[in-house]
Amino acid sequence: MLGWIDTLLQGILLGGLYSLYATGLSVIFGIMRLVNLAHGDLIVLAAFLMLALAAMGVPIVLTLAIVVPLMFALGYALQSAMLNRVLGRNILPPLLITFGLSIIVQNGLLETFSADTRFLNVGPLQGASLPLGGGIAIGVMPLICLATAIAIILLLNGVFYRTALGRAFRATSDDVEIAQLMGINNKAIYALTMGIALAVCAVAGFFLGARANFDPSIGPARLLYAFEAVIIGGLGSLWGTLAGGIVVGVAQTVGAHIDPEWQILSGHVAFLIVLVIRPRGLFPRAVD
Amino acid sequence: MLETRELTAFYGDFQALFGITFALKEGETVAIIGANGAGKSTFLKAIAGLLPRPAAAVRLDGRDIGTLPAFEIVKLGVSLVPEGRRLFTSLSVEENLLVGAYGRRSEGPWSLDTVYRLFPMMRERRHTPSTALSGGQQQMVAIGRSLMSNPRILLCDELSLGLAPIVIRDIYAALADIKQRGTSVVLVEQDLLHAMSVADRAYCFQEGRVSLTGRPQELTRDAIHAAYFGL
Numbered sequence: 196m197l198g199w200i201d202t203l204l205q206g207i208l209l210g211g212l213y214s215l216y217a218t219g220l221s222v223i224f225g226i227m228r229l230v231n232l233a234h235g236d237l238i239v240l241a242a243f244l245m246l247a248l249a250a251m252g253v254p255i256v257l258t259l260a261i262v263v264p265l266m267f268a269l270g271y272a273l274q275s276a277m278l279n280r281v282l283g284r285n286i287l288p289p290l291l292i293t294f295g296l297s298i299i300v301q302n303g304l305l306e307t308f309s310a311d312t313r314f315l316n317v318g319p320l321q322g323a324s325l326p327l328g329g330g331i332a333i334g335v336m337p338l339i340c341l342a343t344a345i346a347i348i349l350l351l352n353g354v355f356y357r358t359a360l361g362r363a364f365r366a367t368s369d370d371v372e373i374a375q376l377m378g379i380n381n382k383a384i385y386a387l388t389m390g391i392a393l394a395v396c397a398v399a400g401f402f403l404g405a406r407a408n409f410d411p412s413i414g415p416a417r418l419l420y421a422f423e424a425v426i427i428g429g430l431g432s433l434w435g436t437l438a439g440g441i442v443v444g445v446a447q448t449v450g451a452h453i454d455p456e457w458q459i460l461s462g463h464v465a466f467l468i469v470l471v472i473r474p475r476g477l478f479p480r481a482v483d
Numbered sequence: 484m485l486e487t488r489e490l491t492a493f494y495g496d497f498q499a500l501f502g503i504t505f506a507l508k509e510g511e512t513v514a515i516i517g518a519n520g521a522g523k524s525t526f527l528k529a530i531a532g533l534l535p536r537p538a539a540a541v542r543l544d545g546r547d548i549g550t551l552p553a554f555e556i557v558k559l560g561v562s563l564v565p566e567g568r569r570l571f572t573s574l575s576v577e578e579n580l581l582v583g584a585y586g587r588r589s590e591g592p593w594s595l596d597t598v599y600r601l602f603p604m605m606r607e608r609r610h611t612p613s614t615a616l617s618g619g620q621q622q623m624v625a626i627g628r629s630l631m632s633n634p635r636i637l638l639c640d641e642l643s644l645g646l647a648p649i650v651i652r653d654i655y656a657a658l659a660d661i662k663q664r665g666t667s668v669v670l671v672e673q674d675l676l677h678a679m680s681v682a683d684r685a686y687c688f689q690e691g692r693v694s695l696t697g698r699p700q701e702l703t704r705d706a707i708h709a710a711y712f713g714l
Binding site: 359363365370374375376377380381 | 573583585
């Protein structure tokens with residue numbers, strides 16, 4: 196019994212990481228109806244940037260403070276210089292651009308950092324855990340990761356639902372033509388959206404690197420988990436995305452508890468089951 | 484203050500406007516009438532910046548605004564109430580109004596409070612999702628949303644479309660209020676009687692061209708009929 200409780204807890208914590216992967220994707224899709232196929236690779240890119248900064252002697256927390264704004268700027272530039280030019284009724288051109296970007300980032304990282312697996316050294320916190328009694332313990336870093344995911348969603352929802360800028364985001368998402376009639380520059384909104392999404396990617400990259408090993412090739416699998424979390428949660432709802440991440444996380448740890456070989460598979464199976472039962476996800480936007 | 488000269492507009496290869504020359508004076512209300520597909524809505528969209536148009540074809544206060552995107556045009560005080568309302572569906576009534584103030588660059592008579600006074604129904608329902616309103620109420624929100632930018636020129640596209648006569652009467656009463664505050668209005672309408680009752684001047688469009696223009700009282704039924712259908 197205790198083993199199962201432990202599995203469930205670890206799954207929820209893993210879900211925190213997956214929702215961090217997924218939040219940026221969810222925001223991009225919600226506002227621009229754009230699927231960013233390079234999302235996972237950009238998370239890995241952020242982790243490598245922090246690794247490179249740490250190798251130069253920058254304290255690990257400071258690397259986060261540098262890479263988050265850097266990734267924001269990268270997202271803003273990527274959107275305004277490239278993706279805004281092809282955004283329109285046809286969803287294929289932006290999809291192809293992000294697909295190409297994914298390949299470029301992966302190979303660029305491979306060329307620069309080699310295929311070696313790395314991790315981010317976050318000091319004594321790395322292996323620290325909180326004993327909960329009964330032999331169950333939860334890791335401090337995974338707990339911080341889940342708390343960060345929740346904090347980021349609270350922050351983003353606060354911006355989207357309580358500020359004039361947030362109303363402009365939602366109006367653009369609803370009807371981009373009419374939003375322009377209200378004085379909203381939709382391309383600037385899109386650039387900000389991509390900037391925000393990549394800033395969240397940077398945070399996700401930090402926890403990815405602090406939690407497990409990474410190498411240049413693991414981006415697409417992170418994209419897949421993120422995508423599953425977004426779809427399970429229901430498009431357009433950030434809390435749904437958090438729930439979706441936790442569903443994937445719990446499914447994976449439960450699968451691994453039964454047989455370690457089943458970990459990845461059971462996450463995908465859970466995704467398919469949710470799709471069959473609730474094709475629009477757990478919290479589709481209509482109820483949001 | 485607003486002029487178009489030989490304004491043309493295209494949807495892809497299809498030409499919808501063939502050189503519209505038009506003028507609107509300060510404080511004036513001008514009706515644009517014509518059959519379906521005559522180019523009335525296209526004309527408003529071209530002014531508002533939603534369609535590409537020749538750079539020098541649209542002038543505001545003597546300045547060419549033909550190259551400006553839609554989000555800049557509204558900041559100059561030209562606001563379009565789009566055909567079919569098109570409220571933001573995930574926003575409440577009040578949020579729709581507040582988005583309308585996003586592009587506000589000038590002080591003026593309109594604020595949440597004065598818009599609520601113009602349409603008292605909205606105050607009670609300000610936290611309702613905009614999709615929960617009736618068609619007439621949605622039209623009022625769409626007008627209020629445009630007013631929130633404090634426009635000098637209000638472009639109205641088919642205000643009466645699909646609404647009950649009693650609701651249309653309320654909306655035209657509100658329009659009279661809006662005019663009184665000095666706002667100039669361009670009114671695209673299929674409902675001839677209402678359009679002619681409030682307009683100082685009228686243009687009749689036919690297949691992308693101006694087929695008739697004049698003061699409502701000077702235009703005879705037969706002349707309008709001919710200009711409408713090209714008979």
